[in-house]
Structures are given as C-alpha cells and as structure tokens.
Amino acid sequence: MDKVGVDGAIFISAFSMYQYDASYAVEVQQAHPGRFALVKPVNPDDPAVADVIADWKKTPGTAGIRIMLTKEASRDPNDPGLDRIARAAARHDFPVNVLFWGNVDSGTALIIDHLGIMQPRVPPAPPQPWADLPKVLELAKRPNAVIKVSGACTLSREPYPFPDIWDPLARVFDAWGFDRCLWGTDWTRAFAVVNYEQAVEPFLKTGRLSDAERTMLMGGACAKAYGWSPRKG
Numbered sequence: 001m002d003k004v005g006v007d008g009a010i011f012i013s014a015f016s017m018y019q020y021d022a023s024y025a026v027e028v029q030q031a032h033p034g035r036f037a038l039v040k041p042v043n044p045d046d047p048a049v050a051d052v053i054a055d056w057k058k059t060p061g062t063a064g065i066r067i068m069l070t071k072e073a074s075r076d077p078n079d080p081g082l083d084r085i086a087r088a089a090a091r092h093d094f095p096v097n098v099l100f101w102g103n104v105d106s107g108t109a110l111i112i113d114h115l116g117i118m119q120p121r122v123p124p125a126p127p128q129p130w131a132d133l134p135k136v137l138e139l140a141k142r143p144n145a146v147i148k149v150s151g152a153c154t155l156s157r158e159p160y161p162f163p164d165i166w167d168p169l170a171r172v173f174d175a176w177g178f179d180r181c182l183w184g185t186d187w188t189r190a191f192a193v194v195n196y197e198q199a200v201e202p203f204l205k206t207g208r209l210s211d212a213e214r215t216m217l218m219g220g221a222c223a224k225a226y227g228w229s230p231r232k233g
Helices: 023-031 049-058 080-091 133-139 163-176 196-205 211-226
Strands: 009-012 036-041 062-068 096-099 146-150 181-184
Touching: 009 023, 009 062, 023 036, 049 062, 049 080, 062 080, 080 096, 133 163, 146 163, 146 211, 163 181, 181 211, 196 211
Parallel strands: 009 036, 036 062, 062 096, 146 181
Antiparallel strands: none
C-alpha cells in the first residue's frame, strides 16, 4: 500500500476463505488501526444476526456489514433474514454491502460490490465481461445506493494497463456520478489475474479522469459512504 500510495483501505473479510468469521480482519486492523476499516459478512440464516451486528458495531474499526446474495446462494430477496439484517444495520447506522453478481435482478442494495458484475478468479476474462452492464446502469436510479468499482481490471481482455475497461467504466461514471463510485482493488481475490500495484496504477495514471474525478473515485466517495478516512502513522 505504501509503495503505490494507498493511505488506507476498507478491509472486507473474505467470505470464500473465512465465511462469517472476521477474526483475521480484526487482527489486521488491530495491528494497523489507522489504515483499515472493517466490513464483515453476516448470516441471514442466523436468528441472532441482529445481536451479531450489534456486537460488530462495538468492535473498534468496523465500518459496515456485507450480505452474500449471489446466484449460488439461491436466496430469495424476500428472505426474512435479509430484513432482520437491514433493520439492524439501520439501527446501528451501518452501511450494507451486497454481493449479487450473476444475480443483479434481485438487487436492492446500498453498497453494490464488484460493479454488480461477475468477475473471473483466473484469466482470461469471459467473452462478454460487461454483459450485465445495462442492469448495473439501471440500478443507478436508486438514490440510496452507491457502487464499488472493485476488480475492474479483471474484466479486461487486454494486458496491463487494461485499456479496454475505460469505455464501459465511463458509462458507469456517467450513470452513477463520481460521488457514488468507490474504487477498490479486489485484493486478494484477484491476485491470479492482477497484482496489487497493477490494480492501482491504471486509475492513477489514466488520462480519462480529471484530478477532481480521480480524488473522488480513489477515496472521497468511499469516505462519504463509510464515514471513515485513513490515518497514517
């Protein structure tokens, strides 16, 4: 992070590795308290999920929670567990991240993970990586939603610095506005496709963004959405 000029990050506990156990993320945040804020996946099937969210709110450095609503999860958007989570999140003033790639039609979200678009874990990108883009643009009409521009480089079918991502991303920026677009690396899920530096540099060096747009995309919108800013030292 220091090498590529990233002051801080929202650390979302990796569901594929740790499921609903965020203890590793907490350990990292405790070691670097000014550099990370934490987001934890929570389980709609847990009848005590509201208590879990209340305890998470008391944990130093926490900034939000996450719901896994992918097609693989086979979860009805009207699942009562999702309602319990949303009500508890509102009670504790927590933004809610939702991962529903491959299942965009189900989405009623506050913070949309991964552009709402299915992303590969290994290269190459699929033949039509932006096929769900029209649905993502339609979601921009929801005034209480923001979108994370995380893992965008993994959708490229060209080598670094991934020039083919910019035209579809321009449509995202136009629809959502930079104050509702949150850049992210998608580290560590994307490590087989792109390393950390390569996920950062294209956004810092592209001529497709003005300085003001870059500032908002690369941290300003994130600070606004999560109510958190990094503190180095």
